[in-house]
Amino acid sequence: MPNKFSWIVLSIGLLVFSCDSNQIFDEYKSVPNQWNKDSLISFTVTPPDSTNLYNLFINIRNTNDYKYSNLFLIAEINFPNGKTVKDTLEYQMAKPDGTLLGEGFSDIKENKLWYKEAVKFDEIGPYTITIQHVMRNNGEVEGVDNLEGITDVGFRIEPATN
Numbered sequence: 001m002p003n004k005f006s007w008i009v010l011s012i013g014l015l016v017f018s019c020d021s022n023q024i025f026d027e028y029k030s031v032p033n034q035w036n037k038d039s040l041i042s043f044t045v046t047p048p049d050s051t052n053l054y055n056l057f058i059n060i061r062n063t064n065d066y067k068y069s070n071l072f073l074i075a076e077i078n079f080p081n082g083k084t085v086k087d088t089l090e091y092q093m094a095k096p097d098g099t100l101l102g103e104g105f106s107d108i109k110e111n112k113l114w115y116k117e118a119v120k121f122d123e124i125g126p127y128t129i130t131i132q133h134v135m136r137n138n139g140e141v142e143g144v145d146n147l148e149g150i151t152d153v154g155f156r157i158e159p160a161t162n
Contacts, residue, residue, distance in 0.1 A: 034146035071135065
């Protein structure tokens with residue numbers, strides 16, 4: 001009997017947590033073993049309309065192998081008409097005591113990181129978003145060639161709420 005009860009509880013939990021009506025776009029790309037500094041993670045999005053406002057997020061899944069307290073990224077949006085917007089971003093990935101931030105019960109943590117707020121996609125056609133890491137060790141000029149501990153990089157679009 002406990003096995004049947006456990007199965008029912010697990011099924012209900014999966015249904016509750018898997019339903020997400022807030023998303024317009026939500027996609028992940030896996031990072032094999034290490035994220036090379038020259039490896040661009042790209043997403044192509046065709047927004048549903050040009051009148052509403054949207055919030056943009058970068059999602060990062062990492063393991064305990066991630067050894068930094070922060071994460072530096074360069075994110076670039078290429079518009080359908082050829083315009084490009086490039087941002088250098090910094091995110092906190094750990095508390096001062098070294099405990100990794102993020103959601104998750106296992107050794108994989110998921111971080112939903114704000115990228116842009118109240119964006120209007122006013123051009124018709126596909127937008128391309130590229131993300132790359134630009135991490136450096138303290139006191140070093142050269143960047144980290146291969147970043148360990150990042151398993152997936154994602155991009156998410158949600159309707160902006162008032």
